[in-house]
Amino acid sequence: xxxxxxxSLSRRQFVTTAAGGAxxxxxxxxxxxxxxxxxxxxxxxxxxxxxxVTTLYKSLTEEQRAAICLxxxxxxxxxxxxxxxxxxxxxxxxxxxxxxxxxxIFLKLHSPEYAEKVYGQVEHDGGFAKGSxxxxxxxGSGKFEFVYTGRHCTRRCDGDxxxxxxxGGPIFYGHAAGSFYEKADHKGNAYxxxxxxxxxxxxxxxxxxxxxxxxxxxxxxxxxxxxxxTKGSTEGLEGxxxxxxxxxxxxLFQKVLGDLLAPFRKKxxxxxMKLIQANDMDKLHISYYKKENIGEDEVWDVWQVEGPKxxxxxxxxxxxxxxxxxxx
Numbered sequence: 045x046x047x048x049x050x051x052s053l054s055r056r057q058f059v060t061t062a063a064g065g066a067x068x069x070x071x072x073x074x075x076x077x078x079x080x081x082x083x084x085x086x087x088x089x090x091x092x093x094x095x096x097v098t099t100l101y102k103s104l105t106e107e108q109r110a111a112i113c114l115x116x117x118x119x120x121x122x123x124x125x126x127x128x129x130x131x132x133x134x135x136x137x138x139x140x141x142x143x144x145x146x147x148x149i150f151l152k153l154h155s156p157e158y159a160e161k162v163y164g165q166v167e168h169d170g171g172f173a174k175g176s177x178x179x180x181x182x183x184g185s186g187k188f189e190f191v192y193t194g195r196h197c198t199r200r201c202d203g204d205x206x207x208x209x210x211x212g213g214p215i216f217y218g219h220a221a222g223s224f225y226e227k228a229d230h231k232g233n234a235y236x237x238x239x240x241x242x243x244x245x246x247x248x249x250x251x252x253x254x255x256x257x258x259x260x261x262x263x264x265x266x267x268x269x270x271x272x273x274t275k276g277s278t279e280g281l282e283g284x285x286x287x288x289x290x291x292x293x294x295x296l297f298q299k300v301l302g303d304l305l306a307p308f309r310k311k312x313x314x315x316x317m318k319l320i321q322a323n324d325m326d327k328l329h330i331s332y333y334k335k336e337n338i339g340e341d342e343v344w345d346v347w348q349v350e351g352p353k354x355x356x357x358x359x360x361x362x363x364x365x366x367x368x369x370x371x372x
Contacts, residue, residue, distance in 0.1 A: 085151050087159055093152040093309075094203040097190045098183040100145045108138070109179075116181030116205070121189055124214040125268055126365050127170075130178035130193045146177060150192055153199055158307040165219045165234040170195035181205070189213075196220070196365070208372035210316035211308070214272045220363035228339030235364050241303045242347050242358070245296040246332055249284070253293075257284035263333045263346045264357060272355045272369035281350055283331030297330065300349070304356055304368070319370050323353045336361045 091099070104113070111133045114120060120130060135146055150172070151159045166172045175194030181187040189212055190201040196219060202212030221232035230236035249257060259282060264271065275281065286297055301320065305313040320328070328351040332344040338361055345360030353371040358364070 085148050085159075087152055087156045090148075093149045093190075093201045096145050096149045096152070097179070097188070097201055097203075100142060100149070100190075101179055101183050103139075103142055103145070104179075108133075112177055113179045116185075116187040116189065118180060120178060121180040121191060122213050123269060124198045124216050124272065124367070125193075126216055126218060126266060126367075127195045128193050128198075129176040130191055131176055133176050134173065135175055135177065136173040143173065146192070147172065149190060149201060150199060153201055153309055153312070154307055155309055155313070161234050162217070162307055165217075166194060166197050169197075169218070169220055210319055210370035211312055211368070214269065214367070214369040216365070216367055217307070218363065218365040223363075225362040226338070226360075226364070228341050228343065228345075230345075230360065230364065233364055235307075235358075235366060236360070238300075238303045238366075239343075239345065239347065239358060239360055239364075241296075241300050242330070242332075243343050245293065245300055245330070246344060248293055248296055253284055253288065256288070257330060258332045258334050258344075259283065260334050262335050263348070263359060266359070266365065266367070271357065271367045274351075274353050274355055274369065274371055277352050278327050278329075281329045281352075283329040283348075283350070285326065286328045286330070287326035297328075298325075300330070304349070316370050319372055320351075320354060322372070323351060327351050328354065338362075 101113075112131055123130070135143055138146070147163070150166075151163060154162050163172065166175065172194070175192055175197065178191045178193070180189045180191070187205045188203060189205055192199045196217060198214070198216040200206075200212030200215060206212045217235065219234045220226065221230065221234070221236075226233065230239070246254065246257065278285075286294065289297060301317070305316055308316075328349055331348050331350070333346040334344075336346040336359075337343075338345045346358065347360075348355065348357040350356070355367065355369050357367045359366070
């Protein structure tokens with residue numbers, strides 16, 4: 045899947061699902077407004093994302109439901125890419141009230157400290173209103189999930205409908221802050237703070253540990269859903285095991301995990317950490333990739349945390365792409 049921004053649909057183009065959903069005879073009901081509402085959202089007040097998803101679902105016309113709604117078990121629900129649209133609809137094609145709901149759902153999936161910054165990244169990298177949403181299942185049925193997709197973004201809201209995974213399934217985030225080919229300092233990148241923390245841990249490693257953690261090879265690459273497939277055991281895991289870290293180094297590693305989870309709302313971050321701990325944090329491995337170093341400055345742009353039931357792959361070259369998946 046290319047990382048270049050996808051062209052937006054013409055206002056008169058057909059609106060349908062990307063995976064064989066019912067076609068619309070007319071897209072007129074989706075094209076009432078071309079600009080989303082950008083009212084400031086107080087993340088501490090009002091309904092949470094799950095409640096807003098239900099409200100959004102109830103507001104949909106039959107034509108809109110045909111365009112964006114699919115059964116809960118549809119394979120499109122669990123897909124993830126670095127740049128994709130879950131169907132051919134766009135946020136800009138909904139009413140202003142619906143656009144405002146989608147934006148609030150998205151913002152409230154993130155922590156108060158990072159929500160606007162993450163939203164700004166999506167705006168910068170393609171435009172929030174050029175993204176698309178899919179709704180799987182039906183609110184009140186016990187199984188329901190909202191998925192937002194676009195360039196450098198896959199986010200989910202499942203209300204714990206999806207058992208045994210954090211964030212409702214695999215997610216993606218990224219940023220091309222200054223240009224497609226970022227410089228070594230990644231100036232202005234919304235997520236580079238995470239790599240800084242990971243490099244702080246690398247600097248705290250001794251020579252022997254660095255030899256294990258720093259891999260003289262290229263990273264795993266990007267292959268859609270296969271990018272975040274977990275191995276299920278420690279067999280074949282590369283890099284430095286957390287079990288080999290000293291107490292103070294483990295403290296730094298926990299800060300790495302804290303920074304990875306920092307952009308997301310508290311309930312999702314807490315759930316993710318519980319899954320990590322249940323799978324034994326000592327079984328996680330951290331790797332840095334020597335051959336993908338911008339500027340040859342030994343500040344490692346590409347690195348990952350991987351365990352039997354976790355992949356968090358940070359690819360900072362040519363700009364930031366992050367693939368994340370945590371399972372039970």
